[in-house]
Amino acid sequence: MQEVDSTGAVTFTSIFPACYPGRWPHIHFEVYADVAGAVADGPIVKTSQIALPAEACAAVYATAEYEQSTRNVAGVSLSSDNVFGDDGGIHQVATMSGSVAEGCTAALTIGV
Numbered sequence: 439m440q441e442v443d444s445t446g447a448v449t450f451t452s453i454f455p456a457c458y459p460g461r462w463p464h465i466h467f468e469v470y471a472d473v474a475g476a477v478a479d480g481p482i483v484k485t486s487q488i489a490l491p492a493e494a495c496a497a498v499y500a501t502a503e504y505e506q507s508t509r510n511v512a513g514v515s516l517s518s519d520n521v522f523g524d525d526g527g528i529h530q531v532a533t534m535s536g537s538v539a540e541g542c543t544a545a546l547t548i549g550v
Contacts, residue, residue: 446550452465454490454494454498454504454542455490456504456506456507456510457495457499457504457507457510457511457514458510459510459513459514460513460514460519460520461514461519461520461521462489462490462511462514462515462516462519462521462522462527463489463490463495463507463511464487464488464489464490464521464522464530465487465488465490465544466485466486466487467485467486467487467488468482468484468485469482469483469484469485469550470482470483471483483550484548484550486530486548487521487522487530488530488531488532488544488546488548489516489519489522489527489530489531489532490531490532490534490544491531491532491533491534492516493534494534494542494544495507495511496511497537497538498538498542499511500538501538516531530546531546532544532545532546533545533546
C-alpha cells in the first residue's frame with residue numbers, strides 16, 4: 439500500500455525496472471482522488487511516467503540480473519524516447535539517492 443502524508447507526498451516500494459527496446463527506463467503511475475476510487479476503478483486524476491536518471495540505470499544495469507537491460511539502454515535516450523523525447527524528460531526525471539546494494543530512492547515532485 440502506498441503512504442500519503444499530510445502534504446500529499448506519496449511513498450511506495452517498487453523494483454528498479456528493466457529497460458526494454460525503444461523505451462527509456464521508467465515507472466508508470468496513476469493518481470486517484472481516494473482509495474475507494476482506486477480500488478473501484480474510479481476516475482483517474484493523473485497518469486504519467488517517472489524517468490530514471492542515466493547514472494542510476496548504469497549502476498543497476500551493471501549487475502548480472504540486468505544484462506539485457508544494458509544492451510537495451512544503449513540503444514535509447516531520453517531524447518529518442520517516444521514519451522520523454524519532446525523535452526528530454528526535463529520534468530519527469532527523478533532525483534536518485536541510495537545505492538544498488540542498499541536500495542535506491544527516487545524522488546520527483548509532480549503537480550496534480
